[in-house]
Amino acid sequence: MSTTRPASLPIAPAQPAAxxxxxxxxxxxxxxxxxxxxxxxxxxxxxxxxxLGKPAxxxxxxxxxxxxxxxxxxxxxxxxxxxxCVAQMKELMTRxxxxxxxxxxxxxxxxxxxxxxxxxxxxxxxxxxYPENHAAxxxxxxKTEEIATEAENAGFSRDLCSYARTDLxxxxxxxTPVGRLPRPDLLLCCTNICQTVLYWYRNLADLFGVxxxxxxxxxxxxxxQPHQIEYVKRQIEGIIPVAEKVAGKALDEERFESxxxxxxxxxxxWLEVLNRSQNRPAPMTAFDGFIHMGPIVDLRGDAVTxxxxxxxxxxxxxxxxxxxxxxxxxxxxxLWDNLPIWYRIGGxxxxxxxxxxxxxxxTYTYAWGELAPLIDPAKPLDSMAKVYLHPILNRSPADxxxxxxxxxxxxxxxxVILHSDRSCKPYSLGQIDERELLARELGLPALLLEADxxxxxxxxxxxxxxxxxxxxxxxxxxx
Amino acid sequence: MSAVAGIGIDAGSTTTKxxxxxxxxxxxxxxxxxxxxxxxxxxARLLDELRARAGAGVGVPSVxxxxxxxxxxxxxxxxxxxxxxxRGVFAALGTPGTLVDIGGQDSKVIRVGAxxxxxxxxxxxxxxxxxxxFLENTASRLGVPLDELGPRAIGARGEEAxxxxxxxxxESEIISLIAHGAELGSILKGLHRSLIGRIGAMVRGVGLxxxxxxxxxxxxxxxxxxLLGELAGEPVVVPEDPQLMGAYGAAIxxxxxxxxxxxxxxxxx
Numbered sequence: 116m117s118t119t120r121p122a123s124l125p126i127a128p129a130q131p132a133a134x135x136x137x138x139x140x141x142x143x144x145x146x147x148x149x150x151x152x153x154x155x156x157x158x159x160x161x162x163x164x165x166x167l168g169k170p171a172x173x174x175x176x177x178x179x180x181x182x183x184x185x186x187x188x189x190x191x192x193x194x195x196x197x198x199x200c201v202a203q204m205k206e207l208m209t210r211x212x213x214x215x216x217x218x219x220x221x222x223x224x225x226x227x228x229x230x231x232x233x234x235x236x237x238x239x240x241x242x243x244x245y246p247e248n249h250a251a252x253x254x255x256x257x258k259t260e261e262i263a264t265e266a267e268n269a270g271f272s273r274d275l276c277s278y279a280r281t282d283l284x285x286x287x288x289x290x291t292p293v294g295r296l297p298r299p300d301l302l303l304c305c306t307n308i309c310q311t312v313l314y315w316y317r318n319l320a321d322l323f324g325v326x327x328x329x330x331x332x333x334x335x336x337x338x339x340q341p342h343q344i345e346y347v348k349r350q351i352e353g354i355i356p357v358a359e360k361v362a363g364k365a366l367d368e369e370r371f372e373s374x375x376x377x378x379x380x381x382x383x384x385w386l387e388v389l390n391r392s393q394n395r396p397a398p399m400t401a402f403d404g405f406i407h408m409g410p411i412v413d414l415r416g417d418a419v420t421x422x423x424x425x426x427x428x429x430x431x432x433x434x435x436x437x438x439x440x441x442x443x444x445x446x447x448x449x450l451w452d453n454l455p456i457w458y459r460i461g462g463x464x465x466x467x468x469x470x471x472x473x474x475x476x477x478t479y480t481y482a483w484g485e486l487a488p489l490i491d492p493a494k495p496l497d498s499m500a501k502v503y504l505h506p507i508l509n510r511s512p513a514d515x516x517x518x519x520x521x522x523x524x525x526x527x528x529x530x531v532i533l534h535s536d537r538s539c540k541p542y543s544l545g546q547i548d549e550r551e552l553l554a555r556e557l558g559l560p561a562l563l564l565e566a567d568x569x570x571x572x573x574x575x576x577x578x579x580x581x582x583x584x585x586x587x588x589x590x591x592x593x594x
Numbered sequence: 595m596s597a598v599a600g601i602g603i604d605a606g607s608t609t610t611k612x613x614x615x616x617x618x619x620x621x622x623x624x625x626x627x628x629x630x631x632x633x634x635x636x637x638a639r640l641l642d643e644l645r646a647r648a649g650a651g652v653g654v655p656s657v658x659x660x661x662x663x664x665x666x667x668x669x670x671x672x673x674x675x676x677x678x679x680x681r682g683v684f685a686a687l688g689t690p691g692t693l694v695d696i697g698g699q700d701s702k703v704i705r706v707g708a709x710x711x712x713x714x715x716x717x718x719x720x721x722x723x724x725x726x727x728f729l730e731n732t733a734s735r736l737g738v739p740l741d742e743l744g745p746r747a748i749g750a751r752g753e754e755a756x757x758x759x760x761x762x763x764x765e766s767e768i769i770s771l772i773a774h775g776a777e778l779g780s781i782l783k784g785l786h787r788s789l790i791g792r793i794g795a796m797v798r799g800v801g802l803x804x805x806x807x808x809x810x811x812x813x814x815x816x817x818x819x820x821l822l823g824e825l826a827g828e829p830v831v832v833p834e835d836p837q838l839m840g841a842y843g844a845a846i847x848x849x850x851x852x853x854x855x856x857x858x859x860x861x862x863x
Contacts, residue, residue: 551799554714565719577661578700582717585676592677592711 148322151289152298154220168213176206193468195434195441198399200427201406207423208409212252212293218242219297223362226319228312229412230506231305232330232351232499234378237416238371239362244296248413250281254457254569256292263570265290276538277570279315286322299325301361303354307332307509309541328357332503335510339501348500372492374416375499379490384424385411386484389476391431393526396440397448397475398431402464403441404480405455411483446471447590450522452478452515452549453534453542454568459579466580470587476526478518479542482507485518512545516552523557530560530590532583537567560589598622598650599852602844603641603669604678605633605662608698608726609811612640613841614648615849619685623648624838629698633662655852657844661699670851675840676704676715682843683809684710686833691805694793694822694830695839696812698726703796705803716796721760724792726812728761732785735765736778744815747786750779756788764788783817790821797825805831809839 155163179202186196218224225241227233233243253259259277265284267273273280285291302325304316313329320327330350333343355366388407391398399407407427414420434440449467451474456463467474486505491498507515522528531553533546546563554561564582567573599617604610610633612625625644630636637658645652658666659678666672679695684706693704700717701724707713718724733740754776756764764785771781797806806826812818813836823829833839 547799551801555801560714563716578717581661581674581676585674585712585715588674588677589712589714592707592709592713 146322148286148298149289151295152219152286152323154298155217157221160217160221164214164217169210172206172210172213175209176202179205193443193465194400195439195443198403198407198427198430200423200430201403203423203426204407204409207414207419211413212249215242215244215297216294217297223300224297225301225303225358226299226316227303228305228308228316230308230503230508231303232354232503233303234374234416234495234499235351235354235366235371236301236303236358238367238374239358239364241301241358241362242297243413244299245413246282246285247278248409249285249291249293249296250278250569251457253281253285253292255460257458257571258290258292259458259569260571262288262290276309276311276315277567278538279311281569282315283318283322286319299323301325301358302327303330304328305330305332305503307503307506309508309539326357326361328354330354330503332509335504335514337511339504343504344497344500347504348496351496351499351503371495375490375492375495377418377421378416379487379492381411381415381417381420381424382484382487382490384421384428386481386487388424388428388431389480389484391428391435392475394435395448395527396438396442396445397473397526398434398439398441400441400464400468401451401474401477401480402455402460404477405457405460408480408483415483440473442468442471442473444471445473447529447587448473448475448527449530449532449590450474450476450478450519450526450528451532451534452519452546453536454479454539456534456566456574457569458571459566459574463583466583467587470584470591472530472587472590474532475528476522478507478515478522481518508541512549515545516549519549519553520557523553523559528559530562530586532562532564532586534568535563535565537565537573538570539568560586562586598645598648598654600845600847600849601641601644601650601654601656602678602682602841602846602848603637603656603658603660603663603666604675604838604841604844605629605637605658605660605666606675606698606840607661607700609837610636610640610660610662611838611841612637612644613838613845614644614650614654615842615845617849619846619849621835621838621842621845624835624841626837629662633665634667637662637666638668655848657848657851659840659844670848673844673847676702676712676717678840678843678847679809680704680706680712680843681710681846682839682841683807683833685842685846686839687807687831689805689807689831690803691807691831692797692800692803693807693809694797695810696724696726696789696793696808696818697810698730701725701793701796701810703793703800705800706807714800716799718792718796724789724796726810728764728789729785729812729815731761731765732768732782735768736782738778738782741814743782744786744817744819746779747782747817748820750777750783752777752780752783753787754780754784756781756784786815786817786821790818790825793822794825802826804828807831807833809833809836811837813837 183199222242225236226244229247262284263280265288266280410420486502489502535543550561598614600615602613610629614623625640655670657671658669659675663672690706690708702717704712705714808830813832
């Protein structure tokens, strides 16, 4: 398999047999994926997805667009109507999951972490599943508790990341709000976002009995050193022989380059989309950003993603030209650090908008745009090595603090909300100091809000909302 | 009796407090009662009684605060207890500084600015350690009346280390200490120390700006006052009615809402 790697590196074997060491073995605990992970057929794919699914979703999008355009704003509305393009985003994402439902046995499927160098697999034609995105979706649909419990019952600790528990819960029980996830033929895991993914994917490799490719990214305390870039590059290179074997074909380099170009173009556009919120009033909220980031995560490298963000940018520009803000009466501008609290996005958005607060920027949505300049389709492997070494979670907390300080200036912020995320320890590390420094040095109200990105059992509305409201009162007090 | 110009209602998790102030911001009447599950009914009754006692009409502006604030519908505004405690203590003591409020089910540290507004705050996480309930729980478990907790802790010769910061686990730790013959007073002192340790971390978080002030029902506990004073390196400043500060701040805000900016804070008689 990935023979290019030195044998001594801490890399998971591509063979699954030895990968299950971290999985709790408990008598009676499920050790096989649910029977829901069965193969589909070309016929089902043709009818369910191509002939019936796609046109139905197109029709639904048209209807949604009509509904948004026809919406008569009420005087009590605190938020502007949604962007019309949200209907297309919904279509793209639903179509992606619908395709996934019929993908197994029809296309090669890879499950990948959100920070994995997936462009190579896309160039091979793999259908990509992002379990983190699926888990976020479960959070939005308030399914996390039920699905994560399945993993907890199998022996996985409740202290594990709720994304990991949701994913493993889905694998063991087949429960998902998207109908069915396709069984993976290959797993690609990159440790640039956390170390949890390592154990999580080893469990997946064991459960499904499929190869796992692990990309180990050294943590960056400062600038990336040439040997670090070389180390990651060689591992990314190592994906190719494994993927060739699973896909049964060679890498199409031309396609690889075009996938990377699409990834670069989409990331450039996404960054522009986010930066439009430097305008006053901001044409979108970070909560909109959390929803609209679906394509840049799940459909990275597709032409349709580029087209989508181009359209979104156009709509935002129209709003900026007309002076329309996402929050009708924008008086305070705030930063959000860390992942969103998926099950409360709508509630927070309204609660804050009622007080004239727009969360205009977030370090999280930026993670998929800020590295765009590093992507160079002419030097695919070198540039991918750099890109995948540099996510915010693979850099020191001091670096994140610098990013936040810059955002305070560039976006003209009045306050900072740091979500201390029980499930994302790497992101939450350092927040207590970051909060203090931002509050003292910049004199800004800064709130540390304890919750979990998708497990509602770590959140209490009464206590949490009281903190949010007190934070707003502090900003109001500064007048 | 001067005319009532503002009413504050603090529907807390453990007690319900009402304060009426005159046009100068001085307290003219107050009420305090253990919180009833039907907050709205309780507040309505207490409000009627307070108005009758203070001779206030129904048109007096009012502000509600505390966890039950959203349930009190007939008020001019609803404001969080962070803002209200800061305003109440500032009106009572007339100084900015760092305020520790230990309530029934939460504790908070608030930095009070030069104008009496909250500049920064931290609250305990979703855990009862470091709250009044922590002490209440232990008092009932040990059969010590709540009022005697502080004096007995302060009067102790020694001090036992209570390592658990969890209210429930601390209880089993205490039982084990008793079984091993530890003196009750020393256990109580260790218990208070552990509570203050939690608060101390929050004080460091928002930054100690002197004086260190204390409000909330737990401020009546002498051991809490003394140990917090040790932490600050000087005695803590406690207003006359620490438990009423949330409601008092709410009343001050109610007064402001009717008269534009509230002028100089007035000390109570």
